[in-house]
Structures are given as C-alpha cells and as structure tokens.
Amino acid sequence: MKKLINKPEDVVREELEGIALAHPDLVKVHYEPNYIVRADAPIKGKVGIISGGGSGHEPMHGGFVGMGMLDAACPGAVFTSPTPDQMLEATKAVDGGAGVLHIVKNYTGDVMNFEMAADLARAEGIEVESVVIDDDVAVQDSLYTAGRRGVGSTVLAEKLCGAAAEEGRSLKEVADVCRKVKNWGRSMGMALTSCTVPHVGKPTFDLPEDEMEIGIGIHGEPGRTRMKVKPADEIVEMLMEPIINDIPYKAGDEVLLFVNGMGGTPLIELYIVYRKAYEIATKHGLKVVRNLVGPYITSLEMAGTSITMLKMDEDMLKLWDAPVKTPALRWGV
C-alpha cells in the first residue's frame, strides 16, 4: 500500500485537523464525537441540515458544510457509518429551534445509526425528519435486497435542501425538497480500479488491468457485471441506459446532469464522459439545463465515474442557483 498517510488509525483524525486549519472561516471541527459544523451554527430559526457517512468519499460530506448547504457532517471511520452519539451531538449543535433534517444514504449501517440518533434527538425535544436517498439503479432487485444504495443524488439533495433552509422554509418544506430529489434522482457508477482502505492495507477487490466493473458502489462493493475495458463512449452508454430506462420523467423534461469522479479519474476523462452523457440525454429529448462535473462523492483512490441525472423544476432551479459557500462547492458569493 502506497498512501500519503502517517498511521492508518490516525487518517480520519488528521484529515479533520487539516480541514479545521484550512477552513476556519467556514467550519469548526468537534472531536470525540467527531463532527464538522458550520462556524456560525446554530442559526436561530433556520432548519438545520445534517448528513454523514463513512469517510473516504471526500469532499462529501464535510466539504459541503457551510452557508447554503449542510449545517453539520458526521464522518465515520473509512467506509464505516458514523455512530449515533456523533449524529446526536451534531443535531444538538445545529438546532436553531426550527428542527433538523437528516439526509441519509441508504446503507444498512447508516440507516440504523441515523434511526437511533433521531430517536435520541426526539427524546431530547428536537424535531427531526429523515430522508433516505436511494438512487443507485445498479441495484436491480430492490425488493429482495437492502434496497438501492444512496450515491450521487445525495450531493444534489444537500445543495438544494441547504438553499431551501437558507430561505427560511419549514422543516417539512425542506424535507419535501429532499424527497423530490430522492424520487427524481437516478445514478449508476463504474470502476476501472479498486481502492485500498487504509486500515486494510490491500485493495478491496481484485480487478485485472484490462477489466472494469459496471454498477460499482462507492465502497468498492462489486457491481452488476465485470468485463473487458471499453472506450469511454461505450462505457457511458452502459451507464446511461439503465438510468434512462428507470427515470420517472419524459422527453421535454429539464434535467441536471452530474458526472462524478470516483477519486482516481482526472477531470480530462470526466469531461469526455460528460460530453457523451450529454449527447445521450439530449438524444432522449431531455434538456440538460444544469450540470456538475468533478470528484464530489468519491471512493478513495478508485478510478472510475458515476453519472447522476435529476429532473429539475422551476423551484429546484432557483435553489440550485442560490448562493453556496462551502469548502468544496462555492458560487454566487
């Protein structure tokens, strides 16, 4: 294993120390329990928004804490859900009296830990709503599995809900925006290489030099199928087809197209992916009105990409364009 780390057990702690030093104007870092919180939290009368998950997906979620997005993020160990005590303390730290929204990615551990945290927070008199994002179309048989995984739509939900909360909307209204993203967002990912969890020290799975995995999750979970590597255009077709087949919208609808890097793929390749994904969406009559291209929900140093498509309505467009100021996403300010 070759990594820019000191000791595997210190990875998350030292990353948090770096974030605290790099962005003192935007965030504060609390240790034990670990959470990253907006420097100006709690904001009186504003709905608080919290997310969290295993570390290793940076900039998600800590990089999205700040004005117009998250109020706090709870990082777990690498690829491991955070624990209820973190989420409870973060919830208390951001509660401005208008309630707190938990944005949860659909993984068994995340869902269970956030459920326990929401119960504990409600017992302390804080109003909590939870929305579970489950947008990964690679999981086919949702009825007999833990359900679809939460991937790229999570980033979009955090941006849109953050803007809605900033406008002063109620907890229910902010949660409604999140549910809209949950219902309209669809994603699919692929990997060219595996990734190595620091405390494991070797690649999570073996992927031969000339093969790729289609339908990969963001934790190195093997995907739908494995095959020989193909040109980018063909790969994008393989990702876009299941998304298009699954979307609950039609020709003429406006969409946001999000091409995400898994951590080890350079932007030069992501733009090649975007170009083809845009062409396919347009061919199906969808109007790509907004986009996001870059590594925003990663899987350590995995090479690969995921594509997310989200139908946009007028309100969502307004929320997307609203100012945001976080370590990883910043515009309009």
Add this chain to the structure above:
Amino acid sequence: MQIHRDQIVAWLKAYADLLSEKKEYLTELDAAIGDADHGANMDRGFQAVMKKMDELSNQDIGTIFKTVGMTLLSTVGGAGGPLYATFFLQAGMKATGKMELSLAEWSAALEAAVNGVKMRGKAELGDKTMIDALVPAVQALKTAQENGTSLSEALQQCAHAAEEGMKATIPLVARKGRASYLGERSAGHQDPGATSSYYLLQTAADVWSA
C-alpha cells in the same frame, strides 16, 4: 451451576482477544461480499469495551451488559455497531441487578438479545446475516435447558448450533446488508456477521465450561 459476573467479564475479555486475533479473517470474509470493515470495527469496539472493564469491577451483570452496549454504539459504526449494541442492551435488561445468572436466566437474556437484533436489523432466518447463527443458537440453548442438560453441555450445544448456522450461510444469497447488492454473487461466501456471532457464543461455551 451459575454464571458469575466474573465469568461474564472473563467471557468479554476472551471475546475481545479472539476478535483481535481474527480481525483480518473477519475483514477478509467481509471484503468478499461487503465492505471489508467488520473485523476492524468489531476489534475497535471491543478494545473500547476492555478500557471500560476496570470501572465495572463489582458491578452487576445488567450494568456490565448495558455499558458494553453503549460503548459498542459509540465506537463500532457500520451495521454491526447498532446490532451488537442492541444485543447487549437487551440482554442487560434481563440481567438488571444480578450478580450471577442461572442457565434459564442466561437463556432468557440471550433470547431477548437476539429478538432485539432481529427487530433492529429487520432480518429473518435465511437472509445471510448474524441472525442465521443466533436464532438456532437460542433454540438449541432453550431446548437443552428445558431438557435439564448441564450448563456446560447446554452451552456447547448452543455454540454448535451457532456454528452450523454460520456454515449454513455459505450457499445463501444475501437479502439484507451490503452483501445483498451482490445478489447471486453473494452465494458461496460465509457471512462475516454470522461468524462474529458464532465466535461470541463459542467463547461463552469455552470460558464458562472451563
């Protein structure tokens, strides 16, 4: 024959040692069908439990179990954290104020623990989870206890049932947890959660029969 609180502590220590020893094996099992963190997570949790043991000297079994549960809840993460936390919190409710447990009392505590896990994880027998080791173990322990089997023999039967249940996860297709995303590809691998659950009950049998 009773299970004294000191034996409970000895069991937890032995389990923590076994997890340290088996953490790479558990992680390997998890890498095949999950996300390669089960060994490290369980080891981290039980090392934290070990640090709490000194302040628990002379405490009753209920307090010990509840402390273990709360410690796991804040240190393990993943799905294993809330599930094993629930196991010990539920068992703790059945052992409040007790300095020792009869076989019948341990059997009732284990049953409450496993029911808690079932409820929290919403998994059933055959879903390829820790439930596949735990449910047959509870059944075996209850049957042995009702038949008047000796404590050490009953514990061995309980551990044996857990081991069989663990092995029976190999051909199963996972329907809960991260392994379920693999569908048919999850078959042919032993479930890591069922494995750590088997270790827990085998350690109890070994430590309490000695």
